[in-house]
Amino acid sequence: MHLSYAVIDLSKLRRNFFNIRKKIKNVKIMAVVKADAYGHGIKETAAFLSSLGNKKPEYFAVAFPDEAVELREAKIKEPILVFEPFIKDQAEDLFRYNLIATVFDDEHIRILRNALKKYGKRVSRIKVHVKVNTGMNRLGINHTEAFNFIKRLSVDKDFEIDGIYTHFANSEDKDKSFAMLQIKRFNALLKKLDENKIKTGIRHAANSGAVLDLPESYYDMVRPGILMYGQYPSPTASGGSLSARFSARRADQAGIRKGINSDETSHKGINNSNRSIKLEPVMSVVSRVSSRFVIDKGETVSYGRKFTAKRRTTIISVPIGYADGFSRGLSNRSQAIINGKKYNQIGSVTMDRIMFEIKNDNVKVGDKVIILGKDKGEEITVWDWCKVLHTIPYEVMCGFRKRISRVYRGG
Numbered sequence: 001m002h003l004s005y006a007v008i009d010l011s012k013l014r015r016n017f018f019n020i021r022k023k024i025k026n027v028k029i030m031a032v033v034k035a036d037a038y039g040h041g042i043k044e045t046a047a048f049l050s051s052l053g054n055k056k057p058e059y060f061a062v063a064f065p066d067e068a069v070e071l072r073e074a075k076i077k078e079p080i081l082v083f084e085p086f087i088k089d090q091a092e093d094l095f096r097y098n099l100i101a102t103v104f105d106d107e108h109i110r111i112l113r114n115a116l117k118k119y120g121k122r123v124s125r126i127k128v129h130v131k132v133n134t135g136m137n138r139l140g141i142n143h144t145e146a147f148n149f150i151k152r153l154s155v156d157k158d159f160e161i162d163g164i165y166t167h168f169a170n171s172e173d174k175d176k177s178f179a180m181l182q183i184k185r186f187n188a189l190l191k192k193l194d195e196n197k198i199k200t201g202i203r204h205a206a207n208s209g210a211v212l213d214l215p216e217s218y219y220d221m222v223r224p225g226i227l228m229y230g231q232y233p234s235p236t237a238s239g240g241s242l243s244a245r246f247s248a249r250r251a252d253q254a255g256i257r258k259g260i261n262s263d264e265t266s267h268k269g270i271n272n273s274n275r276s277i278k279l280e281p282v283m284s285v286v287s288r289v290s291s292r293f294v295i296d297k298g299e300t301v302s303y304g305r306k307f308t309a310k311r312r313t314t315i316i317s318v319p320i321g322y323a324d325g326f327s328r329g330l331s332n333r334s335q336a337i338i339n340g341k342k343y344n345q346i347g348s349v350t351m352d353r354i355m356f357e358i359k360n361d362n363v364k365v366g367d368k369v370i371i372l373g374k375d376k377g378e379e380i381t382v383w384d385w386c387k388v389l390h391t392i393p394y395e396v397m398c399g400f401r402k403r404i405s406r407v408y409r410g411g
């Protein structure tokens, strides 16, 4: 038994998911479970969501085919969209496991057509979703070129366009002008397709920031990830009314704006009371005190001697380190909760272990240490870490490695 573990509370996952459903009303949900369900365990998370009866997600989404294979091996039957483009060597898995590929290039079509001959004996037409680049500039066919690509695909007997989608660059920011421009570009394409009676299946765009704040981007389906896991994508995305919502025309005039740099990483004014979807963090991280000792005034603690004792004092050490996802950037700048009280973590974080000063408190070997989570009115949040590490909850949650076992509770 490893002493450090993450508790994944499935009851909280269910409540978060239902709260998203309530907000979006009759729109479908594609549950994003890539990157091991943001560190929560892809098989367990998807199996649980899939067990939610008539409220379950209509689709799942992953980044890569091998993640989808894990889902199929866990008996997940729902349609699975693979976000990332594929190469020839990955095409067999797409057919064998009945996955939906993302396409946005003639090369994708060529690979899939060849693979259909080889592996697609039971498949009459290949289901795909077309990804349109409206400004994220990571993946997808440019919105100005997409019409001709989709038109050709729509009359191709080997293919069925099951969906069309785009992805936002900064829907979680307070300033929605660029997201509104992306919506405008996507809408212009959809209008042209409609006018030409070209069927595109399910239309989708909204990640978590857009689910909270941009109902005009819901279309037929939304694609939340981080919200399901109980974290907001930024300190300010709310779902409330937004005075800073600029018009798409204004963003158009500004062109590709030079300075839409997010102010979100400043973490000022985090206030969850005005959020339109109530969330509970699904993951908490727990460890145990595994040793305790006294050091004299002037003694230092850990590599690099970055902490010096101001008094004769008691130190405890706890078996979690940067190899587990407790980032070295937190050295001397974080806290944990033991028996309902917060203690300062001291000295450099090491690969397998961190230390705390407990002074004269009665903390014993074996006592629980709340690394992330709540205990008796005290709380350490993912955002507390984000502030120190200048990062986002996504990176913190994905950062917990294999050695931190996942323990599933509730349901």
Ligand SMILES: Cc1ncc(COP(=O)(O)O)c(C=O)c1O
Pocket: 032, 083, 167, 206, 207, 208, 209, 223, 224, 225, 226, 227, 233
């Ligand atoms: C294409 C796509 N859609 C949806 C999501 C979900 O995003 P979020 O976790 O912000 O909801 C992601 C995640 O990065 C993504 O890449």
